[in-house]
Amino acid sequence: MVTLTIDNKRVTVPEGTTIMEAARSAHIQIPHLCYLKGYNNIAACRVCCVEVENENAMVTACNSPVYENMVVHTNSPRARQTRRINVELILSQHDCKCATCVRSGNCQLQRIANDLNIINVPYPEQLPVGLRGAWTSTYPLFRDYQKCIKCMRCIQICDKMQSVHIWDIDGTGSRTTVDVSHNRVIKDSDCTLCGQCITHCPTAGLRERDDTDKVYDALANPDLIPIVQIAPAVRTAWCESFGLDPKAAPMGKMAAALRRMGFAHVYDTCFGADLTIMEEANEFLKRFTSGELKHFPMFTSCCPGWVRFLKGQFPELTGQLSTSKSPQQMFGAIAKTWLAQKLGVPAEKLFLVSIMPCLAKKAECDLPTMQTEERGKDVDVVLTTREFTRMLRADRIDPVHLDAEPLDNPMGVHTGAGTIFGATGGVMEAALRTAYWKLTGQDPDPAIFSAIRTGPALREAVYNMGGATVRCAVVSGLANARALIHDLKTGRAHYDFVEVMACPGGCSGGGGQPISIDDEERAGIRGSGLHQLDAQMKLRCSHRNPQIQALYEEYLGEPMSEKAEDLLHTDHFAWNVTECY
Ligand code: SF4
Ligand code: SF4
Ligand code: SF4
Known part of the structure; x- marks a missing residue:
């Protein structure tokens, strides 16, 4: 000492x-x-x-x-x-137009300048100009060279936390800046769009594509019926920008706020998560019992950041991904078919907005595999939690003074299993609850899966279910995922089923979540909030969701039926990471 x-x-x-x-x-x-x-x-x-x-x-x-x-x-x-x-x-090298800056109010540079009472900058302004800057306005991630203070955090986060190495130092001397490594432009890189470089940037040097205007246009279009789905991880994070505890800002208030904005119907992506579990648990059992997972496990596929990582870095393992679509895309496919029928409207009239903790989901909904000629895009626009809260502020909607309202049905009922999708380990636990029921005929006590709820970034557990031994692993953060794949490839590790989430802590710490410059522990707090919600629920297994049961009875038949395969599964080989924009 x-x-x-x-x-x-x-x-x-x-x-x-x-x-x-x-x-x-x-x-x-x-x-x-x-x-x-x-x-x-x-x-x-x-x-x-x-x-x-x-x-x-x-x-x-x-x-x-x-x-x-x-x-x-x-x-x-x-x-x-x-x-x-x-x-x-x-x-002196920073664009100081705070009034038009997306990070105004939670910018570390702004705060330090204020704290030091700097009201004049005595040095001439020298903003960087003439940089490569081949940024397309359609790409979900945007770099603003004039806001960048060259702190190098994004380089380190992308290298050390995510092991993707997208950023590097560019130029020399006073012209040194940060740009895409190896002289690439961003759309030709294999960026996973996890958004962690954005949430760790102290200024607005990096930000997401703003899609709020697309939503305002849809809300004002009398030919469209705007509907919205809310991701699991958003419910314990959306209120932070208003200084509220999640208990003071439940989902019912979010539903009320969205209806106030003009959405006709408000639904829950947890319904999509329950549906994902029905398909993914059945797919896992099929692949597990067929002996297909002898050498490599089945990987979950609900995190598009992870899917982009695997396809970009280990394309030879693409076939190990579950073919099940993510909850947002399953929700979209069912909304534009079954729900449209139930509402008695043509699918093309429905304009589906997703509120997600995620940037990669902006890219996911644009994939050619997530749209058809007949229905168009299953999800029309993805807003991050940050964009949603900006819209609330713009519309002067104060969550404190809103009365909670119920979600719309069908597709508004969910189970605890769907809720925990937003925390690392949640997808695995939800799938195991349903796999256990399939193998034993009984619902498990969720507490038996507590080993994968908390702990280090890589968690392992072995479960005995109806005579079958299932070896599981849960990992979050892409550098951790890379290490796990290395262990699988060198034979140091053997698993049957692996959950990977690109963001540390899972979607609770997602790249589209509110940015806190004071509190680095937000992901864990939001995640434990989701587990508390799960513990309070009567229905804790996806197969017990009555509306999921109705969907299969009325429309899909059974999990992995021909119709379910068509609507709820995808071909991960059908696109390339660098071809999307
Ligand atoms: S983290 Fe932000 S401010 Fe720092 S180098 Fe990267 S873009 Fe620039
Ligand atoms: S979004 Fe993720 S992968 Fe892409 S540059 Fe940022 S940290 Fe790296
Ligand atoms: S962990 Fe969640 S927020 Fe992060 S990239 Fe994956 S799906 Fe998106």
Whole structure:
């Protein structure tokens, strides 16, 4: 252990701790922009400079280890002046039009500039110009070079968390910036569209394609019937932008808000999740009992970020993906067929909007395999949770003063199994609940699957169900997924069924979720909120959803019937990651 003094406070920390983390442990916050614990401590922004007694130079707190009897001043006149100059220099190369910026209000640069009372930048503005910038307005991810502060967080997140290596440093000297690696343009890269670089960017250097105008147009079009589905993970996150606890902003308030905006019907993607389980659990049992999974497991396919990763990085394993569509796309296919019939309207009149925690789902709904000549696109537009909350603010809809309203039916009833899709391990647990029933004839006590609910990013469990031994793994974050595939390929690991979610913590930590610059633990909090909702539900297994039962009885027949295969399954070989835009 090492004892030092920070701002006159004695602090004892393990040897090797940085000044930044030693200060944090003593509840002293050192301002920073580029620092991201565990990912980025390259001292690029130099905002975390502090003064250390008996050292000539200012020291960057994020990457300088403490030593015995070190004396640190985080707010000495010299530290304050250095920090201020560094922020002013960053501002001189940043497009400071905060009023028209998507991150205004939760931008780390804006906050530091405000905190330091910087109301004038004494340096001439030098915005980057003439960059490669071949960004197509149709691509779901957008880079704004004039908002980028070159903190390199996106590079590190894409490299270390996701192992996809999309970003790199570009240019030299004062023209150094960040751009797509290997001189590619983004649409030719194998970006998974997980959106983690966006949620970890301190400014608006990265953002998603804005699709709110498409939704406003549809809401105003008298020839369309706008309907909406809400993803599982959105329900415990949408209220954060309003400073509300999820318990104070339940789904019923969201339904009321969406009807206020003009949607004719409000449905729940958890219905689609229950349907996914019916198909995926049956598909798994079929592939498992046929001996097809001897060498490689069946991978879940409900995360389009993961599907893009596998197809881009390990195309030879594409056949191991479940052919079941994701919940949003299953919902779309059924909405434009069965639901349209039930409502007595032509499918082309229905305009289906999805509210998702996800960027990859924007790309998923555009895939050629997710539309037909007859029905058009099954899902017309995907909004992220962030876009949805922006629309709420634009329409001056205050969730606090809304009375909760029920969802529409059919396709508004769901089970606890559908709800936990939004948390890592949830898809696997939901599928196992139904597989257990198929193999034993009884519903399981969900508690038997608790081993895959919490724990490290990679969780393993072996379940005995009706005499069958099923080896399962759950993993989130694509670097973790890559390590798992490596273990499978080298024979170090053997599983029958593997759930992969591209975003750490699953969709709760999705790339389209609200961005919090203060709280790095949001994914876990949102995920445990979903498990609490599941525990409160009477129906906790997808096969017990009465509306799913009605759908099969009235329309699909049984899971994996010809009609179910046609509407609910897909061919992952039919498209390439780089051909989509
Ligand atoms: S895009 Fe964002 S995360 Fe990436 S370098 Fe620029 S400011 Fe940093
Ligand atoms: S969206 Fe994901 S894969 Fe694409 S650049 Fe960002 S972090 Fe990398
Ligand atoms: S984990 Fe969820 S939010 Fe993230 S890419 Fe996958 S589906 Fe989208």
